Amino acid sequence: METAAPKRRTRIQIEKREAILEAALDVFSQHGFRGATIDQIAEAAGMSKPNLLYYFRSKEEMHVTLMQRLLDTWLAPLRELDDEGDPISELRGYIRRKLEMARDFPRESRLFANEILQGAPRIMPMIEGELKTLVDEKARVMKRWMRDGKIATVDPYHLIFAIWATTQHYADFDVQVRAVLGPDRGGDGRFDDAARFLENLFLEGLRPPR
Amino acid sequence: METAAPKRRTRIQIEKREAILEAALDVFSQHGFRGATIDQIAEAAGMSKPNLLYYFRSKEEMHVTLMQRLLDTWLAPLRELDDEGDPISELRGYIRRKLEMARDFPRESRLFANEILQGAPRIMPMIEGELKTLVDEKARVMKRWMRDGKIATVDPYHLIFAIWATTQHYADFDVQVRAVLGPDRGGDGRFDDAARFLENLFLEGLRPPR
DNA sequence: ATTATTTTTGACCGATTGGACAAACGTTAG
DNA sequence: CTAACGTTTGTCCAATCGGTCAAAAATAAT
Numbered sequence: 001m002e003t004a005a006p007k008r009r010t011r012i013q014i015e016k017r018e019a020i021l022e023a024a025l026d027v028f029s030q031h032g033f034r035g036a037t038i039d040q041i042a043e044a045a046g047m048s049k050p051n052l053l054y055y056f057r058s059k060e061e062m063h064v065t066l067m068q069r070l071l072d073t074w075l076a077p078l079r080e081l082d083d084e085g086d087p088i089s090e091l092r093g094y095i096r097r098k099l100e101m102a103r104d105f106p107r108e109s110r111l112f113a114n115e116i117l118q119g120a121p122r123i124m125p126m127i128e129g130e131l132k133t134l135v136d137e138k139a140r141v142m143k144r145w146m147r148d149g150k151i152a153t154v155d156p157y158h159l160i161f162a163i164w165a166t167t168q169h170y171a172d173f174d175v176q177v178r179a180v181l182g183p184d185r186g187g188d189g190r191f192d193d194a195a196r197f198l199e200n201l202f203l204e205g206l207r208p209p210r
Numbered sequence: 211m212e213t214a215a216p217k218r219r220t221r222i223q224i225e226k227r228e229a230i231l232e233a234a235l236d237v238f239s240q241h242g243f244r245g246a247t248i249d250q251i252a253e254a255a256g257m258s259k260p261n262l263l264y265y266f267r268s269k270e271e272m273h274v275t276l277m278q279r280l281l282d283t284w285l286a287p288l289r290e291l292d293d294e295g296d297p298i299s300e301l302r303g304y305i306r307r308k309l310e311m312a313r314d315f316p317r318e319s320r321l322f323a324n325e326i327l328q329g330a331p332r333i334m335p336m337i338e339g340e341l342k343t344l345v346d347e348k349a350r351v352m353k354r355w356m357r358d359g360k361i362a363t364v365d366p367y368h369l370i371f372a373i374w375a376t377t378q379h380y381a382d383f384d385v386q387v388r389a390v391l392g393p394d395r396g397g398d399g400r401f402d403d404a405a406r407f408l409e410n411l412f413l414e415g416l417r418p419p420r
Numbered sequence: 421a422t423t424a425t426t427t428t429t430g431a432c433c434g435a436t437t438g439g440a441c442a443a444a445c446g447t448t449a450g
Numbered sequence: 451c452t453a454a455c456g457t458t459t460g461t462c463c464a465a466t467c468g469g470t471c472a473a474a475a476a477t478a479a480t
Contacts, residue, residue: 012427012477030328035244038468051428053469110327113382117320117327118241120385127389135390152414157391158407165379166372172323173375175330179337180345181367197368204362205415220456222447248438261458263439 017055020045021069024062029107032114033063033122060122067115067123070108075134077101078160083141087150088203095163095198102171103191109171135160166198227265230255231279234272239317242324243273243332270332277325277333280318285344287311288370293351297360298413305373305408312381313401319381345370373412380404 009017023044027036038059042052056062077097081090102109115123135157142156170177170191178186185193219227233254237246248269252262266272287307291300312319325333345367352366380387380401388396395403 010426010478016427032242032245032324032328035242035328037466039466048429049468050430050470054427057469059468113323113327114242116383116386117323118245120389124385124389127386131386132390132392152410154410155403155407157395158404159411161379161383161387161390161404162376162408162411165375165383169371169375173326173371175334176326176337176341177371179330179334180342180371182342185367193365194368194371197365198372200362200364201369201372201415202411203415205411205413222457226457247436249436258459259438260440260460264457267439269438 013055016045016047020047020052020055020062021066025066025107025111028063028066029110029114032118033059063122066111067126070111071123071126071130073105074101074108074112075131078134078138081138081141083144087142087145091151091202092199095167095202096195098163098167099170099191099195099198102167102169106171106174109168113168113172163202166201170194223265226255226257230257230262230265230272231276235276235317235321238273238276239320239324242328243269274332276321277336280321281333281336281340283315284311284318284322285341288344288348291348291351293354297352297355301361301412302409305377305412306405308373308377309380309401309405309408312377312379316381316384319378323378323382376408376411 020041023046024036024041026044027041030036031040036059038049038052041062042049045052056065077094080097081094115121116127120127139156139160142151142159145151146153146156177190180186181190230251233256234246234251236254237251240246241250246269248259248262251272252259255262266275287304290307291304325331326337330337349366349370352361352369355361356363356366387400390396391400
């Protein structure tokens, strides 16, 4: 028994749906769900509005399709956190991967941020389900590392929040980051600077050495 | 010579404008600028739409008025950072005050987040001006603390970003934080847990003690 | 080539949007 | 009391919104 209909799709359907989702990601991440219009998305995808609505029955259908696809990509860095690896290296790697995602997929980051900011009206089930389950699992891993004395004993949930917040900040608040850093320091190197800083912050803190 | 017209205001004008801004903060922070409607704000303020438009000529005028008022409140915690105080205590105090703002003024936090997320189309001048100036000033203070060996040598700009990101996260991503923590740990105590965690993170890092 | 199917489009719809406006209403100073 | 001024409202408008629909155009199957 299948939970979803097989849905045969032609080559054109596959291609056009992909082009639409790409355009929708652009527009939704810039203006939010309510701020985005179907006309904008259609124009960005290079087709007419009725044509777009032939592939997606509604604005909401585009949005949920995007969200479902993105969640996996978005949680991938945390999934890779290996409980059998060296704790410090694993955390360092997680921070690095998450920051790379903020650098390479800023639209995805802003799409999620927009949705959460407005109360997650369309993706709450995913947050309470898939996302929470993964966080619970990795929090248990971190607790074991703490018991074994591999890392300092802190609240693993708030640790994950802190890693999310600091890394996604460089995607979600990009314009502010660039404005504050100025034209010289706000260039491409800002992600390398951020990587160095965050790695040092999470591992060493601000207490002066020696 | 005055740069702005005196603009005499009656008692009613002062009261009504205040009520409107309060309602606008509610609606804008929930739905963003484009997602909010004048009707919604008018209803929240307990008046008709034409009546509201008698006090504010447009939706945008409400938004910029809110932004101008909020920026001072928002930057206050950083302004209080005293270059003559003890560096560690000052940073600890700054983190605490910023987290208290996220707890007590989440709507203001979300309003800013919404604006920045969408490219800061209406407040870019304030970010490049007032905000950047203050950050530059406090960054210099922190650099001196580092030269004097009072705190570890890190990039002060990214340090400020990290404090902003981690504290505002509890306002902007509140629904996600509560969902992940669950009903028992997501209650009122989550801000105390966050305060303990962040203070420890920024000062000590995750390196295991001893 | 002819049919059947998929894709695209222009025209259109009702609902909602931000805002205008004049008339009505309330308040207050003389 | 009344004239002047401040406040409120109902009505209206053009623009835009998400979405429909029938028909044309393109493509695929026979």
